[in-house]
Amino acid sequence: MSALLLSTGLASCAPTGPTNGPPDLATLRSTKSSFYGQQALDEATAVGNGTRQPVLDFTVEGTPPSIFVNYVVPDTQASAFAAAAALPPGFSLAKMQILESDPEPRYWLSLNVYRVSGLTTGLRAEWSTYVNDGSATRFMILRARASEGSIDPIGPLALPEPFGHSVDSAGLITTAMNKTVPGPLGPVLTGQNLFTSTIQMPPSAQRNYVVPTRSWVGANDFIYWTNGVNDRTFHNSTSHSAPLISIDTADVTLADDTEWAPFVDPVPGHVLVYLDKLQFMISPWWNVTEPDGRVDPNTRATLFDLKKTMYSGLMTINALGVIGGTTEPIVQSAVVSSPQSVYWHWKVPASQLSAFETAAHLPAGLTLAEIRLQEGDPAPAQWLTLNVYKSSGATTEYRAEWTTYVNDGTSRGPRTFVLESSASAPVLDPIHLFAPASAVSHWLIGASYSTVVGTGPTAFSSSVPLPSQGPPTVLPHRDFVGAGDLRYWSNGVADRVFAESTVLDEKISVDPSLVSIANGGAWSAFVAASPDLVWIDRFGVDRVTNPWWNLNGL
Template identity: 60%
Template sequence: MTPNTSAALPWKQRGGAAPRQRKPRLRNPLLIGVAVLAVLLAACTVPTPDGTEPLPQLKRAHFGLQAQDQAALVGNGQAQPVVEFTVEDTPPSIFVNWVVPDAQAAAFAAAIDLPPGFSLAKVRILDSDPTPQYWLSLNVYRVSGITTGKRAEWSTYVDDGSGTPRFMIIRARAAEGSLDPIGPLALPEPFSHALGPDDVITTSMKRTDLVGGIPVLTGENLFNSTVALPAPAERDYVVPTREWVAANDYIYWINGVNDRVFQNATAHSAPLISVDLDDVTLQDDSEFAPYLAPEPAHVLVYLDKIQFAISPWWNVTETDGLVDAATLGELEPLKASLYSGLLNSEALSILNGTAEPVVHTTVEGSPQSVFWHWRIPAGNLAAFEAAADLPTGLTLAPTRLAESDPAPEHWLTLEVRRVSGTENGVRADWSTYVDDGAGVRTLVLESRASFAALDPVNRFTDPYPVSHTSTGATLDTAVGVGPDAFTSSFVAPAPGSGPTELATREWVAANELRYWANGVADRVFHDSTVFEPMDLVDPAGVAMANGSQWAPYVAANADRVWVSGQRTGLVTNPWWHIPG
């Protein structure tokens, strides 16, 4: 392959603007006008649903009105916007990852001018990486959702004070233009990124000069590459580390503003290949090249779409001290007006049945969430399957819960957690695991909530007697009352003080598509806290009584009890399988 060829030059001699602009550009009047128009269009009167409507109509009305309420809260700075973002698979997304040698790290950090409160962080990108390193990553992809078109982002990894490495975008380029917290209107900087008939991904970017505030292409190379995809039988599939997955939770921009990201298996368990460097050519004339190893450590290609839900400019609303007051003063009113307008427009589409609702909730860490898992003995599977009355197209499926499990088994799970957001209270879900022909999923057998709730099976339900409390270190749980109740009491270990287990990626992925008893499914995105170790409780130390309808098919005591004190963000597309 061709190594980096550029020499060190001052930022503003490199062509185009400096990679960071502390102050946003002027607001675009057209964008604000569109936002205001969307507010007016969405302010329509829709009858409040009573639960007797057909499910598609109930979905449109309930979640459309809920989306309007959320848009109003976003406009008042009382809620965060959440939008969908898809990295398309045509052409495939590429990641070119160069090591920043330790000897160059200080100069690199000074050159990119990290904002106060940040320092470079080492991370392992792939499970096969022997040690953590400082990195520069160039991601080139085509996107749809809140923004569209081809994008290129140069990122490094930083410590924001949390001790967890995070992505930081130090330069971004949008071929068709976009919106970001640096601009906020980033004008088009065209480039090419295409997959040819010979299965070669070709990327070519020229420098731009600012002329009258508008980027104008020059003839000078910025970056170009060819990546020849190997034949399917010769592809080297690789696994991203959990810490690299977690780095995506908060993606910072060079002014300290971050986007909060929620993901699913299309990201954390994607078909990802590493291309042999003999099948790669590149010429990197970026301003970052002098600080990098001569060749990238790996060139990665995502073969499928990657789906995210993103809450843009998160810490503009939930301030964390990492964004200066002037930037906050500029971006806060723009975020409120722009995204409330966009969400009102989206609410109108939900009401019309032309968009999927997007619901943001939080699983609180106090009291800790608890998972009780029971093995379903082989001799009970047929009877259990009959009792579960599986929807058409689903079959019971074994799965591995923990990385230490030697083989998949059939499981019954009860999860009890406290939630906040559009729902507030305690939820208890009995579930098992099924195959829908595309993979292992979760089937919710029975769902209870301590608050008035809505689900596609029972429609609107009154509060149910569910309690989940902590007194000191003791966790007490009750689902229901009388002989049919489930109760549990035990002393929870201090986080990390005892044995722990890592949930498998396949179990996490199973929870990303949750079927209901009538075959309707919710699609779920989450942050990376789901990959944190679960505290393991000895079932022998749990005082448990299971009067549920599922008790006849499993042992009296759970086989495994997990406790999680993580505060987990979730984004759900409810009733995903019902067309609007």
């Protein structure tokens, strides 16, 4: 969609009432359904033409809990296991450190059992290992089982294979799967065990909470199947900062009669239980639309036609739901890698907090929140952040966002609050509705980023030197990354955001004393002249957003 068409479309959605404040909820709901509904219909058409990737909701439900039974594949069995797995050409078995507490990376076979909603429904069981695809370590699904059937790139129609997975009031998780044999109408259950387990969750006070590594989370970015086709996933903090516990194997019983049992240690390396739902956005069969050489051309051709027909239909159904106000719109965008995104962070001193909070005009239900921005921060603090970046999506523009951090009354940690937002092209937001283009520039000139936001005496301008080779880096704190899950605006409307795992990667740290700044903006009155931290993103980030996600609940 061109900037001119976007501007015209946004102008037609502008509120007809008073213009001295944000649009009312009725106007926002009407605009959301009409504008994003039409955008969703356009995307469905593009998916049907094979020029756009479908993206759909995929939620791992919290009840019954999702479990991971992670078996170690001994080094002595790795070659035999890889041969039995029949890895496709171009892939090799890879070691993975699953938990931060793991002493070293190992070869693994992981069984994940869960209940899903969204793209598909029902119970699922997936046996996966970890592979190197030539660029990174990824999940590869070796076998999948769906209690209600599903569509996958192997079948492609996977008929139902019923099994049990439940939790009782005492916290006992029971999983029971029998083997199946082919029948004239689909798989037929036998009386032979395939996999059975019981997992007794300990009382709350005795639970051993563990932290997944960033590399294990990132392995989910692209999930491969054994024909080389991959699904692309986008995460939020329910993945990288989930309430996750490790169960003492003394509280676990297992009967494993799968074909993988001869290659793994009989006692799992760990048995993990998620205590809440995990939310993803998934783009199925990604490299069927964007070929990467990993899929046989004949297989790709067959799946490409099916993908265009099937997923354009699903996207059309979703688009009609958006128009009807019953389905959330899904918007794809990217923070591009050139020019690199830059962050300026200022601590808000205690003496300024009250005035800062007053100026922020927080809506009811939100309060200022302290947060750690990077790993190793000795204590959380209240921060003011300016992020300037180039965005690519329905339009391409430079964006500048002044934000701080708030609590929204949930237990998920701090959230992002947008204090002020501007863009170099017309954009839609829930405060201005039609926001005209503003003065935002961000260029790499020589060895420094030159950034200007606004005009005249109230403008912000800065020159940030790009460090030479081997620059110092910092690891963003998971609380900071998770704060981006929800972006609140001053009228209480929130965008829900998912991203690829590059949001967890190290950022370049720039010595603030080397950064020149002229800050005439409204927020300069509450902070020091120089920022406390300056970051440069090393990579771009692809994102998926549910815009104005909580609107129906306001």
